[in-house]
Amino acid sequence: xxxxxxxxxxxxxxxxxxxxxxxxxxxxxxxxxxxxxxxxxxxxxxxxxxxxxxxxxxxxxxxxxxxxxxxxxxxxxxxxxxxxxxxxxxxxxxxxxxxxxxxxxxxxxxxxxxxxxxxxxxxxxxxxxxxxxxxxxxxxxxxxxxxxxxxxxxxxxxxxxxxxxxxxxxxxxxxxxxxxxxxxxxxxxxxxxxxxxxxxxxxxxxxxxxxxxxxxxxxxxxxxxxxxxxxxxxxxxxxxxxxxxxxxxxxxxxxxxxxxxxxxxxxxxxxxxxxxxxxxxxxxxxxxxxxxxxxxxxxxxxxxxxxxxxxxxxxxxxxxx
Amino acid sequence: xxxxxxxxxxxxxxxxxxxxxxxxxxxxxxxxxxxxxxxxxxxxxxxxxxxxxxxxxxxxxxxxxxxxxxxxxxxxxxxxxxxxxxxxxxxxxxxxxxxxxxxxxxxxxxxxxxxxxxxxxxxxxxxxxxxxxxxxxxxxxxxxxxxxxxxxxxxxxxxxxxxxxxxxxxxxxxxxxxxxxxxxxxxxxxxxxxxxxxxxxxxxxxxxxxxxxxxxxxxx
Numbered sequence: 114x115x116x117x118x119x120x121x122x123x124x125x126x127x128x129x130x131x132x133x134x135x136x137x138x139x140x141x142x143x144x145x146x147x148x149x150x151x152x153x154x155x156x157x158x159x160x161x162x163x164x165x166x167x168x169x170x171x172x173x174x175x176x177x178x179x180x181x182x183x184x185x186x187x188x189x190x191x192x193x194x195x196x197x198x199x200x201x202x203x204x205x206x207x208x209x210x211x212x213x214x215x216x217x218x219x220x221x222x223x224x225x226x227x228x229x230x231x232x233x234x235x236x237x238x239x240x241x242x243x244x245x246x247x248x249x250x251x252x253x254x255x256x257x258x259x260x261x262x263x264x265x266x267x268x269x270x271x272x273x274x275x276x277x278x279x280x281x282x283x284x285x286x287x288x289x290x291x292x293x294x295x296x297x298x299x300x301x302x303x304x305x306x307x308x309x310x311x312x313x314x315x316x317x318x319x320x321x322x323x324x325x326x327x328x329x330x331x332x333x334x335x336x337x338x339x340x341x342x343x344x345x346x347x348x349x350x351x352x353x354x355x356x357x358x359x360x361x362x363x364x365x366x367x368x369x370x371x372x373x374x375x376x377x378x379x380x381x382x383x384x385x386x387x388x389x390x391x392x393x394x395x396x397x398x399x400x401x402x403x404x405x406x407x408x409x410x411x412x413x414x415x416x417x418x419x420x421x422x423x424x425x426x427x428x429x430x431x432x433x434x
Numbered sequence: 435x436x437x438x439x440x441x442x443x444x445x446x447x448x449x450x451x452x453x454x455x456x457x458x459x460x461x462x463x464x465x466x467x468x469x470x471x472x473x474x475x476x477x478x479x480x481x482x483x484x485x486x487x488x489x490x491x492x493x494x495x496x497x498x499x500x501x502x503x504x505x506x507x508x509x510x511x512x513x514x515x516x517x518x519x520x521x522x523x524x525x526x527x528x529x530x531x532x533x534x535x536x537x538x539x540x541x542x543x544x545x546x547x548x549x550x551x552x553x554x555x556x557x558x559x560x561x562x563x564x565x566x567x568x569x570x571x572x573x574x575x576x577x578x579x580x581x582x583x584x585x586x587x588x589x590x591x592x593x594x595x596x597x598x599x600x601x602x603x604x605x606x607x608x609x610x611x612x613x614x615x616x617x618x619x620x621x622x623x624x625x626x627x628x629x630x631x632x633x634x635x636x637x638x639x640x641x642x643x644x645x646x647x648x649x650x651x652x653x654x
Contacts, residue, residue, distance in 0.1 A: 291441035293448030415532035416459055422539050423455065427448045430546055430562050431440075 122210040125377065129209060130200040133356070136385075137199070137348035138162035140355065140392050147396025162348065166341045174337035177238040187234035188335065188342040191227045195346040198223040199353040203281050203360045205380035208370020212278035217265045220277075220357075221258070224309070227346065228254055235331035242323065246330025249407065253315065253327065256414035257308045260301055263421025267298040268361055270428050277360060278370075285364040294431075297424035299362050304417035306354035308410070310347070313399040315410050318347075325404065355391040356384070363387060439487050443559050446480035447566040450600060451542065454573040454593055458534050461526045463516050463585055467509045470589050474504035477596045481603045487559075492610045493603055499617050500599065508592060508624060515628060516585055519635055526583050534580050541572040563604030570597030584634060584641040588627050595620050 142159040149156025176185070201215040201223075232251055235243035265275060271289060272280040283289065308315045311328035320326055321333075332343050360367065366383030368376040405413055453473040460466045478501040485493030516522045545568035553561045574594025578587045598616070602608045631641060638645045 290437055291445055293445040293452075296445075297448070297452065412459070412531045415535055416455075419455060419535045419539060420452070423448075423452065423542065426539075426542055426546060427444070427451075427566075430550070430565060431444050 119210070125206060126200075126210040129204055129206070130196070132204060132381075133199045133349065133352055134196060134345070136388065137345065137352040138166060140352050140388055141348045143389065143392040144351075144396045144399075147393050148400055151396065151400040162344075166345060169336075169341035169344070170338050172337040174339055177240075177334055180238050180334075184234050184237045184334075185339070187230045188339040188346075190230045191346045192342040192349075194223050194227040194230070195349045195353070198227075199349045199356070201277070202353055202356045203278050203367065204356050205384040206368035206370075206372065206377055207278040207281045207360075209278075213276065215277040217268070217275045217277060217280075220353075221261050221265065224350070224353075225254070225258065231331055231343075235334075238334050240334060242330045242333050245323075246327055246333070249327045250331060253308050253410060253414065256411055257305050257417070260305050260414060260417040260421050263418060263425060264298045264302050264305065267294050267421055267424040267428060270425065270432075271295060277357075281360045281364040281367055282369060284361065285367055285369070292428075292431075294424035294428040295362065297420045297427070299358070301417045301420040301424070302354075302358060302361075304413065304420070306358070308414055308417075310351045310354060312395065314402055314405045314413060317404050325407065327407075352388070355388055355395075358391065359384065359387040440559055443480065443483055443487070444562055446476060446483060447563055447600065449476050450480065450596070451566050451569055451573070454570050454577075454597075455535060455538055457577055457589060457593060458538055458573065458580075459531060461531070463524060463526070463583070464513065464522050466586060466589055467513050467516070470512070470592055471505050471509040473593055473596055474500055474508070477599055478505060480600060484559075484563075484603045488606060490606070495610060496599070496603060496613045499613070500596075503617060503621065504592065504596065511624075511628070512585065512588065515631065519631075519641065521583075521585070521641060524583075526581065526586060534576065538573050538576055541576060542569040545569040545572055560604045560606075564601050567597045567601035567604065570594070570600060573597075582642050582644045584627075584631050584643050587643065588624070588631070591623070591627070592620075 139159060139162070142157070142162045145161070146156045146159055198220050201211065201220055203209070203212065203215065228250065232247035235247040235250075237243070268280060269275045271292060271294065272283040274280060274283070289295070307313070311318055316327040316329075317325060318328065321329055323330070328347070332340065335343055365387075366380055368380035372380075450473065453469055453476060456469050457466060457473070460469055478497045481493055481497040481500055485491065485497060513522075546565050549565035549568050550561060553564055556564075571594050574590045574592075574597055577590030577593065581587050581590060595616075599613075602613065602616075634643070634646075635641055638649070
């Protein structure tokens with residue numbers, strides 16, 4: 114690889130990293146806008162999340178008296194981990210410089226680490242809300258992670274790799290054909306994504322009702338720039354899951370390795386379109402469904418696990434022929 | 435058989451298994467009936483696809499029977515029954531949906547493990563149809579065992595019958611007369627079950643078959 118080419122690749126990689134963090138608040142703003150419009154409210158403007166972040170960044174941090182260093186470190190940790198994970202997912206192009214690190218298992222591990230840090234920080238100050246929040250979060254996570262593993266197994270069996278770049282290339286080539294296992298894996302991934310992002314059937318991102326909140330209960334004690342970072346991490350996580358679904362199951366228009374700048378632009382347009390579509394669909398879905406009771410959530414996530422497992426089993430059948 | 439035809443029949447059979455799991459998951463009665471209708475609809479699609487690929491026009495009749503009777507008539511009648519008995523808003527208390535689904539997964543794995551080696555010499559489509567059909571049958575049985583509401587048990591029975599149909603159409607050369615007689619016997623069974631439902635309802639004021647366990651006679 115000669116010098117300018119690798120420089121170019123590095124540039125594209127940095128473009129992707131800044132792209133995800135720039136688009137993430139906009140995506141959340143879009144989902145909120147769609148939900149508000151469906152409720153016949155005008156809703157906040159699309160750019161409201163950016164303004165919220167700026168306001169929070171400028172505000173003073175209020176810390177609990179008994180907060181330890183952990184409580185202060187965790188927002189930085191969460192934001193950086195989630196950002197890295199989001200930047201690893203191929204968004205508009207595959208074959209970027211750091212794509213060899215973009216492994217599904219690595220991403221699952223990174224997200225698990227962020228969740229672990231958050232649950233610890235919620236326990237740190239010793240309020241009861243932090244306690245219920247983190248215990249619920251960990252319960253959901255312990256149910257969502259087996260499902261994630263099944264999805265990874267299913268996708269990896271089809272594509273022959275756990276590297277996202279390779280998977281996206283494989284899927285984009287159209288050699289996969291019609292696979293029911295992939296449809297099952299897609300539904301399972303949507304279930305997991307809803308649970309991981311604290312979206313409606315599992316958790317309501319807009320509530321502070323103590324009986325139901327999970328994610329909000331954990332971040333209740335945060336303020337100022339810490340809260341801004343945690344919010345941004347949450348936005349990034351939503352974007353990450355949408356890009357993951359986009360790059361594994363709908364890799365249309367994604368620029369392949371070694372493509373020219375014009376392909377990158379096409380890929381970018383497709384990516385933004387996919388994100389918009391995903392955001393609108395998420396808003397519509399959230400409006401048309403009621404939140405589950407906390408004790409029903411294991412069934413919901415269990416269904417995700419079951420779908421993933423069924424996908425793997427069916428794959429085994431069609432492979433065994 | 436080329437790739438895409440196999441993929442489509444695999445997909446339809448897979449969706450049938452998926453809908454069986456959806457039945458295990460669904461605890462409300464009216465949505466359950468919708469799932470039953472969808473189950474029969476997918477079965478009809480699958481049978482029609484078999485008819486197309488096998489060049490067996492009589493299978494189209496089977497598909498039409500599945501569509502007319504099982505996807506439209508039976509769910510409609512069940513829905514009317516449920517509404518008439520006033521239990522359409524009832525939420526069934528099922529213990530351990532997660533556990534039931536895991537048991538269902540185990541049954542799917544079992545039927546694959548049993549059927550795939552057993553049918554090693556048959557065509558791929560037949561093999562996977564039979565293996566998945568067995569799992570649909572077993573999940574239908576599981577549904578009948580785990581549910582206490584008589585209507586859900588009927589739904590389990592119907593899905594079981596759909597599984598048998600899938601297996602029968604996958605294998606070549608099932609005579610139409612067998613199919614028709616099976617369809618009608620199921621219809622008769624359905625009528626009998628319906629009458630029983632109302633009798634149970636009259637006697638015990640509920641369709642929860644749990645009350646039959648404790649009943650020792652002597653009512654009225």
